[in-house]
Structure formats: structure tokens, C-alpha cells
Amino acid sequence: MLAMKNLTKVFLTDEIKTQALHPFELTINQGEFVSVIGPSGSGKTTFLNIAGLLEEHSEGLYELDGLNVALLSDKKKSAYRNEKIGFVFQSFNLIPELNLYDNVDMPLRYRKFNRQERHQRIMKSLEPVGLACRNEHYPNQLSGGQQQRVAIARAIAGTPSVILADEPTGNLDSKMAEGIMSLLK
Known part of the structure; x- marks a missing residue:
């Protein structure tokens, strides 16, 4: 479960303060499918980065599976992210020097899968x-x-909860978009 209460994000650049996310509340329970929509520059990617533990929020409470993420060390956030969260980035973030198989x-x-299990997950x-x-x-x-x-395959290979x-x-x-949306659900 993901719960955000009075969550905000402010970017400070020199003397410029940009409010990327205004206070909001959101709860997403296991099995729910949620779409975040809005115009370009409205904070959707910032929200996803915070939800995925890639970026810190400025104020408010963010709990993931009942854990206050602000209390987690960077190492624990990284481990949690790898085990529980699958990402499909807008820019794909594929490693050019690696083939599809190795990208997935x-x-x-970084997980405790043996080579054979990894192979099965990759091909699946x-x-x-x-x-x-x-x-x-x-x-x-x-x-x-x-x-x-490929980015979608990488996101689902570890069977993340989010x-x-x-x-x-x-x-x-x-x-293809219809098939991918069914796959992600």
C-alpha cells in the first residue's frame, strides 16, 4: 500500500523556489490501477520519482507498505526499490552497451535469483x-x-508489488498499447 498525506515538493535553485507538487493526499491499495494525468510540467514525473524512492519529498508523510520512507536510509531505499518497485521511464533508461537480455x-x-531463475524471468x-x-x-x-x-519487460521481470x-x-x-496496459494490470 502507498499512502501520501500533505505531500509537497519544492525545488530550490539559487534564489528561485519552484513548487512542483502542492499538498495532496493519495492512498493506493494493493491491486489498484491508478493513472495520473495532467498537462506537461504539472509534476507527474516528480510524483513518480518520489513514489519510486528516486527523489525526496519536501514536506508531508509518505508511507510504503506502512513504512515511513523518510526514515529509511539510502541503502534501504535502494534495496526496497529494487525488490518492490518496477519502473518504466519515459526515456527508457536502457544501457546502450548491453543487449536486451542483459538490460532486463x-x-x-541485485536480487537473490540464481542464473536459471533469472533466465526464466527474463524470457517470460x-x-x-x-x-x-x-x-x-x-x-x-x-x-x-x-x-x-524492453523497459516494460525490465519493469515486470522481478514481479514487483508496484x-x-x-x-x-x-x-x-x-x-500494442492495449496489450501492454493489460499486461501492466
Whole structure:
């Protein structure tokens, strides 16, 4: 469960104070599917970064599975993020020097999965996004939509309890987008 109460985010640059997130409350229970919508620059990505423990909030309370995230060390946040949260970044964040297989494998290497289990998870996540047969290709050999599907495969491979996706279907055709949304649910 994710619970945010009176959460805010303020960016300070020199003498400029920018309120990226105004106080808000949100509770998301296990199994719920939530979309955050708004115009460009409204704080959606900032919200996702805070929800994913990539960025600190300025004020308010953020609890994830009942834990006050402000009390977690960076090391614990990192471990929690790797085990419990899957990310689909708007810019994909694929490592250009790694093929698809290794890009999906990267977060799994930090978990306690043996090589065989990692292989099964990788192929099981590449299959529904239609890229299992291209697992030896590199990101620069793929279209934007294919790279986005690799990012989705990476997000689901570790079977996280939370998936945070920033425009997960932005580069996909409508049929593929529909399939991906079903997969993420």
C-alpha cells in the first residue's frame, strides 16, 4: 500500500523556489490501477520519482507498505526499490552497451535469483512484449516502441508489488498499447 498525506515538493535553485507538487493526499491499495494525468510540467514525473524512492519529498508523510520512507536510509531505499518497485521511464533508461537480455537482467542481478531463475524471468517478461526473439539485439538496433517494450519487460521481470510507469504506451501503436496496459494490470 502507498499512502501520501500533505505531500509537497519544492525545488530550490539559487534564489528561485519552484513548487512542483502542492499538498495532496493519495492512498493506493494493493491491486489498484491508478493513472495520473495532467498537462506537461504539472509534476507527474516528480510524483513518480518520489513514489519510486528516486527523489525526496519536501514536506508531508509518505508511507510504503506502512513504512515511513523518510526514515529509511539510502541503502534501504535502494534495496526496497529494487525488490518492490518496477519502473518504466519515459526515456527508457536502457544501457546502450548491453543487449536486451542483459538490460532486463540488470536489476535481477541485485536480487537473490540464481542464473536459471533469472533466465526464466527474463524470457517470460520479453515474451508478452514480443521481443523474446530479439533478446541479443542492442537498444540502438530497436525502434522507440521496441525500446519502450524492453523497459516494460525490465519493469515486470522481478514481479514487483508496484509498477510506476511514465507514459508507458507513448511510443506504441494502439493494438500494442492495449496489450501492454493489460499486461501492466
